[in-house]
Amino acid sequence: MIINKNKLTPMMKQYFAIKEKNPDSILFYRLGDFYEMFFDDAIVASKALEITLTGRNCGLEEKAPLCGVPYHAASKYIEKLVSKGFKIAVCEQVEDPSTAKGIVKREVIRTISPGMIIDPNMISDSKNNYVSCLYFSSDKFGFSYADITTGIIKTTYFNAEDGFIKLIDEINKINPSEIIYDSSLSSEYIDRIPNDYLKTPLDKSYFSLDNCEANISRIFNVFTSDSIGFDNNIALISSSGALLKYIEDTQKVNLKHFTNIDIYSHSDFMILDKFTRRNLEIRETMRSGEKKGSLLWVLDKTKTSMGRRELLTLLEEPLLSVNKINSRLSSVEILVNDLFLRDELRNLLGEMYDLERLSSKLVFGNANARDLLSLKKSISVLPIIKNLLRDFKNSELSSINLNIDALEDMFSLIERSIKEEPPITIKEGGLIKSDYNEEIKELREAIDNGSKWIIDIEKREKEKTGIKTLKIGFNKVFGYYIDVTRANSSLVPTSYIRKQTLANSERYITEELKEIEVKVLGAKEKIVEIEYKIFNEIRKELLNNINRFLNSAKSIAYLDVLCSFAEVSYSSNYVKPIVNTSKNVEIISGRHPVIEKLVNSEEFIPNDTRLDNNENKIYIITGPNMAGKSTYLRQVALITLMAQIGCFVPATKAEIGIVDRIFTRVGASDDLGQGQSTFMVEMSELANILNNATKDSLIILDEIGRGTSTYDGLSIAWAVVEYISEKKENTPKTMFATHYHELTELEGKFYGVKNYRISVNEIDDEIVFLRKIVEGSANHSYGIKVAKLAGLPKEVLNKASEILEKLEKNDINKNINNILNDTSCITKDYTGLSKENDNPSKNQLTFLENDDTLIGKEILDELNLININNLTPMESMNKLFELVKKASGDR
Ligand code: ADP
Ligand code: MG
Numbered sequence: 001m002i003i004n005k006n007k008l009t010p011m012m013k014q015y016f017a018i019k020e021k022n023p024d025s026i027l028f029y030r031l032g033d034f035y036e037m038f039f040d041d042a043i044v045a046s047k048a049l050e051i052t053l054t055g056r057n058c059g060l061e062e063k064a065p066l067c068g069v070p071y072h073a074a075s076k077y078i079e080k081l082v083s084k085g086f087k088i089a090v091c092e093q094v095e096d097p098s099t100a101k102g103i104v105k106r107e108v109i110r111t112i113s114p115g116m117i118i119d120p121n122m123i124s125d126s127k128n129n130y131v132s133c134l135y136f137s138s139d140k141f142g143f144s145y146a147d148i149t150t151g152i153i154k155t156t157y158f159n160a161e162d163g164f165i166k167l168i169d170e171i172n173k174i175n176p177s178e179i180i181y182d183s184s185l186s187s188e189y190i191d192r193i194p195n196d197y198l199k200t201p202l203d204k205s206y207f208s209l210d211n212c213e214a215n216i217s218r219i220f221n222v223f224t225s226d227s228i229g230f231d232n233n234i235a236l237i238s239s240s241g242a243l244l245k246y247i248e249d250t251q252k253v254n255l256k257h258f259t260n261i262d263i264y265s266h267s268d269f270m271i272l273d274k275f276t277r278r279n280l281e282i283r284e285t286m287r288s289g290e291k292k293g294s295l296l297w298v299l300d301k302t303k304t305s306m307g308r309r310e311l312l313t314l315l316e317e318p319l320l321s322v323n324k325i326n327s328r329l330s331s332v333e334i335l336v337n338d339l340f341l342r343d344e345l346r347n348l349l350g351e352m353y354d355l356e357r358l359s360s361k362l363v364f365g366n367a368n369a370r371d372l373l374s375l376k377k378s379i380s381v382l383p384i385i386k387n388l389l390r391d392f393k394n395s396e397l398s399s400i401n402l403n404i405d406a407l408e409d410m411f412s413l414i415e416r417s418i419k420e421e422p423p424i425t426i427k428e429g430g431l432i433k434s435d436y437n438e439e440i441k442e443l444r445e446a447i448d449n450g451s452k453w454i455i456d457i458e459k460r461e462k463e464k465t466g467i468k469t470l471k472i473g474f475n476k477v478f479g480y481y482i483d484v485t486r487a488n489s490s491l492v493p494t495s496y497i498r499k500q501t502l503a504n505s506e507r508y509i510t511e512e513l514k515e516i517e518v519k520v521l522g523a524k525e526k527i528v529e530i531e532y533k534i535f536n537e538i539r540k541e542l543l544n545n546i547n548r549f550l551n552s553a554k555s556i557a558y559l560d561v562l563c564s565f566a567e568v569s570y571s572s573n574y575v576k577p578i579v580n581t582s583k584n585v586e587i588i589s590g591r592h593p594v595i596e597k598l599v600n601s602e603e604f605i606p607n608d609t610r611l612d613n614n615e616n617k618i619y620i621i622t623g624p625n626m627a628g629k630s631t632y633l634r635q636v637a638l639i640t641l642m643a644q645i646g647c648f649v650p651a652t653k654a655e656i657g658i659v660d661r662i663f664t665r666v667g668a669s670d671d672l673g674q675g676q677s678t679f680m681v682e683m684s685e686l687a688n689i690l691n692n693a694t695k696d697s698l699i700i701l702d703e704i705g706r707g708t709s710t711y712d713g714l715s716i717a718w719a720v721v722e723y724i725s726e727k728k729e730n731t732p733k734t735m736f737a738t739h740y741h742e743l744t745e746l747e748g749k750f751y752g753v754k755n756y757r758i759s760v761n762e763i764d765d766e767i768v769f770l771r772k773i774v775e776g777s778a779n780h781s782y783g784i785k786v787a788k789l790a791g792l793p794k795e796v797l798n799k800a801s802e803i804l805e806k807l808e809k810n811d812i813n814k815n816i817n818n819i820l821n822d823t824s825c826i827t828k829d830y831t832g833l834s835k836e837n838d839n840p841s842k843n844q845l846t847f848l849e850n851d852d853t854l855i856g857k858e859i860l861d862e863l864n865l866i867n868i869n870n871l872t873p874m875e876s877m878n879k880l881f882e883l884v885k886k887a888s889g890d891r
Contacts, residue, residue: 001039001060001062003016003039003060004060007059007060008058008059008060009057009058009059010102010103011103012038012058012059012064014103014106015027015029015038018089018091018106018107018108019038019041021108022089022108022111024087024200025086025087025088025089025111025113026041026044026045026081026086026087026088026089027041027089027091027108028069028074028078028088028089028090028091029091029106030071030090030091030092030093030106031068033070033071033072034068034069034070034071035068035069035071035074035090035091036056036066036067036068037066037067037068038056038058038064038065038066039064039065040065042064042065042066042067043065044086045067045081045086046065046067048080048081048084048086049067049069049077049080049081051067051069051077052067053065053066053067054066054067074090075119075121075122078090078112078119078122079119079121079122082112082113082114082117082122083114085114085198086113087111087112087113087200088111088112088113089108089110089111090108090109090110090111090112091106091107091108091109092106092107092109093105093106094106094107094109108252109252110250110251110252111249111250111251113131113177113178113198113200113250114129114177114178114198115129115130115131115132115148115176115177115178115198116131116148116178116247116250116251117129117149117177118148118149118251118360118361118364118366120357123149125305125308125309125354125357126305126308126309126312127308127309127312128147128150128152128174128309128312128313129147129148129149129177130145130146130147130174130175130176130177130178131145131146131147131148131176131177131178131179131180131243131246131247132144132145132146132171132174132176132178132179132180132243133145133179133180133181133239133240133242133243133246134167134179134180134181134182134185134193134239135181135182135185135207135235135238135239135242136160136182136185136189136235137234137235137238138160139159139160140157140158140159140160140163140233140234140235141157141158141159141160141163141164141167141235142155142156142157142233142234142235142236142237142238142239142240143155143156143157143158143167143170143171143239144156144236144239144240144243145174145176145243146243146244146247146258148247148251148360149356149357149360150257150306150309150356150357150360150550150553151257151258151259151356151359151360151363151546151550152262153240153243153244153258153261153262154261154262154263154264155236155239155240155261155262155263155264156170156236156263156264156265156266157233157235157236157239158170158266164189164192165688166266166271168192168193168194169271169272169273169274170266171193171194171197172194172273172274172277173272173277173316173317174316176197177197177198178197178198178199178200179193179197179198179199179200180199180200180201180202180242180243180246181199181200181201181202182201182202182204182206182207182238182242183201183202183203183204184204185201202242202246206242206245206246207238207239207241207242208238209234209237209238211241211245212237212238212240212241212242212245213225213237213241214241215241215244215245215248216228216230216237216240216241216244216261219244219255219258220258220259220260220261225237225241228260228261228263229263230263236263240261244258251364253363253364253365254363255363256363256543256546257359257360257362257363257546257550259546259547259550259551260547267320268319268320268321269317269318269319269320270317270318270319270320270641270644270659270660270661270662271660271661272316272318272641272661272662273663273688275664275665275685276637276662276663276664277316279634279664279665279666279700279702280295280634280637280638280641280662280664281293281294281295281594282294282295282296282315282316282641283295283296283312283315283316284296293594293598294594295315295593295594295638295641295642296311296312296315297594298568298572298593298594298597299311299315299564299565299568299593299642299647300564301346301563301564301567301568301571302349302560302561302563302564303346303349303350303352303560303563303564304349304350304352304353304354304355304556304557304560305354305356305357306352306354306355306356306553306554306556306557306560307349307556307557307558307559307560307561307563307564308560309557310557310558310560310561311560311561311564314561314645314646315645317645318641318644318645319644319645319646320644320658320660322579322580322581322658324646325579325643325644325646325658326579327395327396328396328562328645328646329576329577329579329646329647329648330394330396331394331395331396331397331562332562332565332566332569332576332646332647332648333566333576333648334392334394334397335562335563335565335566335567336566336569336570336576336648339570341388342563342566342567342570344388345385345388345559345563346563346567348381348384348385348388349381349385349556349559349560349563351377351378351380351381352377352378352381352556353374353375353377353378355375355378355379355549355550355552355553355556356550356553356557358371358374358375358378358549359375359546359549359550359553362539362542362543362546363543363546365539367539367542368422368424368425368426369418369419369422369423369426369431369535370422370424372414372418372538372539372542373414373418373420373422375410375414375542375549376411376414376415376418379406379407379410379411379549379552380411382404382405382406382407382552382556383406383408385404385556385559386401386404386406389401389404396562400555400558400559403551403552403554403555404551404552404555404556405548405549405551405552406552407545407548407549407552410542410545410548410549413538413541413542414538414542416433416435416436417432417433417436417534417538418431418432418433418538419431419432419433426532426535427528427532428528429524429527429528429531429532430531431531431535432530432531432534432535436534437530437534439530440527440530440531440534443523443526443527443530444523444527446519446520446523447520447523447524447527450516450519450520450523451520453516454472454480454513454516457472457512457513457516458470458471458472461482464493465488465491465492465493466491467484467485467488467491467492469484469485469488470482470483470484470488471483472513473507478499478500478507478509479509479513479514479517479521480509480513480514480516480517481499481500481507481508481509481513482496482507482508482509482510482513483505483506483507484505484506484507484508485504485505486504486505486506489506492506492508495510495511496508496509496510497509497510565646565647565648568647569647569648572593572596572597572650573650574647574648574649574650574651575648575649575651575652575653575654576648577639577642577643577648577649577651577654577655577656578654578655578656579643579644579655579656579658580655580656580657580658581657581658582655582657583612583613583657583695583696584610584611584612584613584655584656584657585609585610585611585612585636585640585655585656585657585659585698585733586609586610586611586612586653586654586655587608587609587610587636587639587649587651587653587654587655588608588651588652588653588654589606589607589608589651589652589653590606590607590608590609590635590636590639590649590650590651590654591604591606591635591650591651592604592631592632592634592635592638592650593635593638593639593642593649593650594638595631595635596650605628605770605771605772606651606652607632607635607771607772607773608773609636611636611698611733611735613729614752615752615754616752616754617725617731617732617733617734617751617752617753617754618721618724618725618731618734618735618736618750618752618753618754619734619735619736619754619756620721620736620738620743620744620746620747620753620754620755620756620777621633621735621736621737621738621756621757621758621773622737622738622739622741622743622744622755622756622757622758622777622778623757623758623759623760623778624758624760624767624769624778624782624783624785624786625739625782625783625786626769626786626789627758627760627769627771628758628769628771629702629737629758630666630702630703630737632737632758632773633664633700633702633735633737634664634700635650636698636700636735637662637664637698637700639651639654639656640656640659640662640698641662643656644656644658644659657696658696659696659697659698659733660694660696660697661692661693661694661696661697661698662697662698662699662700663688663689663692663693663697663698663699663700664699664700664701664702665682665685665686665689665700665701665702665704666682666702666703666704667682667702667703667704667705667706682704683716686701686704686716686720690720690723690724693724693732694730694732695727695729695730695731695732696732697732697733698732698733698734698735699724699732699733699734699735700734700735701720701734701735701736701737701738702737703737703738703739704716704717704720704736704738705717705720705738705740706739713740714740714742714743717736717738717740717743718740718742718743718746720736721734721736721743721746721750721753722746722750725746725750725751725752725753726750726751728751731751731752739783741777741778744777747777754775755775755776755777756773756774756775756776756777757773757774757775757776757777757778758770758771758772758773758774758778759771759772759773759774760778760782762785765785766785766788766789767782767785767786767789784797784800784801784804787800803874806872806874806875858886859883859886859887862883863883866879
């Protein structure tokens with residue numbers, strides 16, 4: 001539709017002027033009791049919201065497309081649009097329509113996008129909602145992220161060469177709702193960021209170094225960004241400066257709750273890539289995406305929302321510093337051992353509300369009197385918590401104690417001023433205690449007196465007139481009136497002025513009543529006004545102290561997590577791990593923290609693990625399906641992870657040499673439930689591991705190679721083990737569960753390879769799972785027996801056994817030995833650390849010994865012996881395979 005702006009009505013002119021400044025948002029234009037959307041916005045929103053599209057006269061020949069939502073129900077519609085990835089610009093009337101001259105002035109007061117939500121109904125309180133910002137300076141990627149409801153802002157950078165993959169890991173870790181970036185950043189990068197995240201390009205000017213520097217200095221109230229540790233790092237300054245400006249521009253508030261910025265190094269934390277996080281089911285299960293069944297579910301005994309969010313952060317950030325881990329562990333140990341302390345603290349924490357989100361309500365100006373009471377209740381426990389922690393020498397506990405501000409003055413301010421059980425609204429009075437303010441006290445007295453006078457007048461008039469049913473009432477139209485039933489009309493004195501006639505009675509006013517009314521109503525109006533003013537003053541005073549609230553909140557969140565670790569460690573019988581730089585992972589009687597809670601029918605069977613820097617580096621784990629291989633692998637990874645987040649672990653003893661990364665990959669067919677993993681994905685994930693694992697990494701491979709044909713899969717699995725093993729002293733600790741029994745041949749031939757199997761008992765052709773890991777290899781995979789347990793028809797089972805027998809006759813192991821003997825790169829017969837191949841030219845020699853004509857004759861002889869009618873298709877394939885091999889000189 002062509003729009004001639006000159007012809008538009010004045011209101012639509014105003015609409016366009018505002019819309020032009022907010023081109024990428026749907027404009028919610030306030031018109032009376034509605035938010036209206038026009039033109040393209042209306043077309044898009046009516047579809048997305050499934051509401052009617054109508055039209056409105058706008059001065060043009062055609063009507064403007066229009067749809068609208070009532071203002072009081074707007075949040076529901078906004079939520080729906082935002083969840084679909086739209087941005088909403090909320091445009092309000094900013095002057096009183098009754099006194100405005102001409103068109104009412106309107107302004108966009110806030111822009112709401114997925115990363116910019118403050119409505120508590122629209123976001124979870126158990127996880128942070130982050131908006132993040134990406135900036136590429138010539139040689140570094142700067143990455144910053146913030147939660148506008150808690151005042152958290154963090155920033156880090158990655159070097160350009162290898163940084164982008166790590167940056168993506170970091171993005172996946174914090175899982176932002178929105179990523180903003182410099183619009184001039186090459187799409188080559190932007191396209192590599194997963195599309196799960198809303199990506200918003202921002203004008204280049206946002207990232208100008210001067211502007212960003214100025215923003216940072218202003219918001220954190222410092223002379224230069226240097227003084228808070230930015231160290232002239234352009235990537236850090238531009239990504240965080242632009243992010244802060246973007247938040248200011250869209251939220252139109254003074255960002256007082258961003259009191260400090262956490263400049264961190266991503267290399268302080270163990271990197272967990274997306275697949276590992278998913279496979280280990282750290283925050284949610286793989287299949288249903290639920291918390292129940294995840295590690296978080298087991299570890300979460302927190303009492304506050306702040307603690308719950310902090311736990312999630314710490315779970316995603318396992319530490320790499322032995323000192324930091326041990327210091328956290330020792331504070332957890334105190335809380336495990338001191339039942340009284342733990343219980344007291346947890347009870348007190350249980351009384352707290354979400355201090356962080358309450359504080360941010362002060363920033364956004366939407367805290368009501370009830371919120372202030374919640375604040376008061378929350379901070380009332382702070383001095384008691386401090387007192388409990390006072391005598392501990394432990395560095396973590398004493399620094400928590402030190403960092404909690406007891407906020408007694410703030411408590412007293414709210415205690416003195418805010419009434420108990422105030423209304424939700426702040427504009428109708430009833431908020432402020434009379435004793436807090438002399439004027440309010442006097443006005444309340446006037447109102448009370450007024451009502452007393454009314455009662456007195458009623459009594460006096462009853463007596464004077466002799467009308468027993470005479471009543472004094474009040475309504476908004478007539479104010480105070482005297483109500484006399486019709487039957488008594490004749491007794492009414494002449495001084496009464498009749499105001500209203502009802503079916504059964506008449507209503508009158510008197511001079512005296514009017515006088516009182518003016519006093520009382522005047523007082524009521526005035527009191528509302530004063531209360532609102534005082535309430536705002538109190539909010540302002542609280543806001544001025546917001547950094548103190550947030551500091552306490554931060555320490556409380558951390559304390560809550562420590563208590564949660566302690567509680568779960570105590571109640572689930574965990575042990576304090578020994579964490580050091582030994583390179584060993586040694587676990588005695590380890591358990592899977594989640595499965596042990598889920599298995600009901602049988603008890604969880606604990607298992608040991610011994611990975612070291614020598615001969616136990618690569619576990620090849622075999623055993624039938626359902627034996628417990630996957631469980632065992634994950635339990636080792638989870639115990640390592642738990643130790644490095646500073647929690648006790650499910651074992652009787654554990655020594656964990658710091659692991660720099662945990663990688664886990666699951667073979668394609670095990671992962672089909674997700675409907676995502678294809679063989680290709682499996683392989684590219686594997687490539688990522690092989691390229692990035694270091695000697696300090698822990699690799700968990702679960703049935704890798706399963707997504708393709710047997711020979712393909714086996715060859716890849718084999719080559720992977722060989723590749724890892726060849727790194728010798730740099731070989732990462734690796735656990736490989738596989739149904740390729742052939743891989744067990746590699747023990748003793750490759751450095752660090754050790755065979756393990758999960759034992760089963762065979763009783764009368766049935767198998768019983770023992771769930772115990774023992775050295776050695778399973779001699780076959782029991783697939784048919786497991787199938788029998790699962791109830792496959794007898795005919796199928798019998799046929800399968802028959803086929804298996806025939807296939808086994810073909811003896812793949814013979815081929816394996818051939819390969820082992822022939823492949824020149826393999827160090828044969830491994831006994832020491834590294835032993836060169838004793839005869840590298842053996843392969844060639846074997847080949848030279850062959851006489852082509854001799855082979856030809858042999859093949860001919862064999863062909864003559866075959867009775868083609870007696871062969872099954874499978875047998876003929878095998879025969880053909882054998883002959884082809886023979887023809888190529890390979891016996
Ligand atoms: P696999 O990977 O060998 O096929 P899983 O690890 O998936 O086997 O284990 C199958 C099931 O066996 C698990 O879901 C769990 O119920 C049970 N299980 C595994 N390990 C144990 C154990 N150590 N103790 C008790 N039950 C276990
Ligand atoms: Mg498995």
